[in-house]
Amino acid sequence: MSTAPLGSVRGDLAARAAALDAADPLAEHRAAFVRTDGVVAYLDGNSLGRPLLATRDRLADFVGGAWGDRLIRSWDEGWMDAPTELGDLIARVCLGAAPGQTVVADSTTVLLYKLVRAAVDGRAADGRCEVVVDTDNFPTDRYVVEGIAAERGLTLRWITPDAGGAVTVDQVRDAVSERTALVLLSHVDYRSGRIADLPAITRVAHDVGALALWDLSHSAGSVELSLDEHQVDLAVGCTYKYLNGGPGAPAFAYLAARHHGRLPQPVQGWMGAADPFAMGPGYQPAAGIRQLISGTPPIVGMLPMRDMLALVERAGMPALRRKSMALTGFAIEVADALLAPYDVRVASPRDPAARGSHVMLEHPDFRAVTAALWERGVIPDFRPPHGLRVGLSPLSTSFAEVAAGLGQVADLLTPR
Numbered sequence: 001m002s003t004a005p006l007g008s009v010r011g012d013l014a015a016r017a018a019a020l021d022a023a024d025p026l027a028e029h030r031a032a033f034v035r036t037d038g039v040v041a042y043l044d045g046n047s048l049g050r051p052l053l054a055t056r057d058r059l060a061d062f063v064g065g066a067w068g069d070r071l072i073r074s075w076d077e078g079w080m081d082a083p084t085e086l087g088d089l090i091a092r093v094c095l096g097a098a099p100g101q102t103v104v105a106d107s108t109t110v111l112l113y114k115l116v117r118a119a120v121d122g123r124a125a126d127g128r129c130e131v132v133v134d135t136d137n138f139p140t141d142r143y144v145v146e147g148i149a150a151e152r153g154l155t156l157r158w159i160t161p162d163a164g165g166a167v168t169v170d171q172v173r174d175a176v177s178e179r180t181a182l183v184l185l186s187h188v189d190y191r192s193g194r195i196a197d198l199p200a201i202t203r204v205a206h207d208v209g210a211l212a213l214w215d216l217s218h219s220a221g222s223v224e225l226s227l228d229e230h231q232v233d234l235a236v237g238c239t240y241k242y243l244n245g246g247p248g249a250p251a252f253a254y255l256a257a258r259h260h261g262r263l264p265q266p267v268q269g270w271m272g273a274a275d276p277f278a279m280g281p282g283y284q285p286a287a288g289i290r291q292l293i294s295g296t297p298p299i300v301g302m303l304p305m306r307d308m309l310a311l312v313e314r315a316g317m318p319a320l321r322r323k324s325m326a327l328t329g330f331a332i333e334v335a336d337a338l339l340a341p342y343d344v345r346v347a348s349p350r351d352p353a354a355r356g357s358h359v360m361l362e363h364p365d366f367r368a369v370t371a372a373l374w375e376r377g378v379i380p381d382f383r384p385p386h387g388l389r390v391g392l393s394p395l396s397t398s399f400a401e402v403a404a405g406l407g408q409v410a411d412l413l414t415p416r
């Protein structure tokens with residue numbers, strides 16, 4: 001418990017925030033985002049990234065140009081290739097993956113379904129009938145894999161993470177066997193923000209001949225990744241979180257080149273066929289990553305993420321990651337100084353290398369506090385049972401926003 005008067009603690013934190021913002025090499029990029037007066041602190045960029053100013057023009061130009069002027073000719077002038085062209089861009093900027101292995105399509109949920117089915121069906125011939133998953137994964141991941149287990153008669157091996165939210169390498173080693181078809185995990189945990197040991201867990205899966213599928217929804221654009229180097233087999237992720245693709249923007253899927261042609265996905269559609277416009281009698285899959293496409297690509301939804309990917313590439317993932325660790329570190333510093341006196345608990349790792357770009361704080365009153373914060377223009381999100389999740393998108397968030405936002409959290413808590 002701090003003995004200094006609260007006013008001077010807050011003054012010190014505000015001064016520290018100002019100094020950190022002044023020294024931030026990425027600070028200039030904040031001006032690239034749409035800002036409105038009503039928002040005091042946006043602490044939910046991990047759930048829905050802010051739009052970029054450039055996106056306004058891009059959307060207007062699209063209506064007058066590629067769509068309004070070029071009309072259906074645009075399918076031949078770039079739209080048909082957009083899923084793989086944009087996939088390659090995400091791969092280069094965020095995933096540490098060579099071209100030809102990433103596609104943009106569908107939603108994360110649907111791509112996850114397609115990839116899990118592809119993986120387990122591809123391994124079924126070897127008599128592999130188990131999937132390793134964890135009980136704390138994001139609901140959609142658990143629901144999708146439960147559905148597929150029922151559909152295909154698979155057994156799920158559930159790992160229960162420790163109290164800190166980690167799925168450890170040892171837990172995975174204990175859960176896998178020669179019966180395992182697939183290990184499905186999130187890289188950055190959506191609640192605790194804890195980063196799983198992707199290289200070691202992928203190796204453990206491979207040691208028993210299983211495949212590893214990583215959900216990168218909270219990693220893409222916030223944490224550096226090297227999917228090729230670490231021999232990841234499959235991956236999916238969102239583009240509306242740290243890639244600022246806008247609400248409902250399509251997802252991305254990665255399938256390592258060594259698996260192309262060997263793991264057929266289940267939603268066979270004309271756009272993933274070898275020659276969509278032959279309109280022939282039977283399905284012949286396209287070669288390479290295009291086979292993951294099912295129907296007509298969501299071109300409109302792919303527009304905004306291009307602006308963020310360009311900005312992320314300009315800033316560079318290493319610099320972005322440094323700022324992310326500084327922001328989450330500062331959030332924990334503010335929580336220790338202002339919120340610990342109210343018995344708020346930091347539920348994310350204190351080691352910056354072990355966490356993604358959000359910090360989970362816990363307190364029994366946080367459901368009501370979050371609702372009150374939103375009315376004041378301070379926007380984190382609430383995750384049951386009593387977590388206040390502070391998401392800090394590195395290119396659009398200032399240290400001052402963190403101090404101001406968490407200051408209002410303290411205002412709304414009553415001493416216990």
Ligand SMILES: *Cc1c(COP(=O)(O)O)cnc(C)c1O
Nearest residue numbers: 107108109138140186190215217
């Ligand atoms: C946000 C998130 C999703 C979202 O899936 P949608 O199909 O886009 O709704 C999936 N998995 C994880 C781990 C997430 O954090």
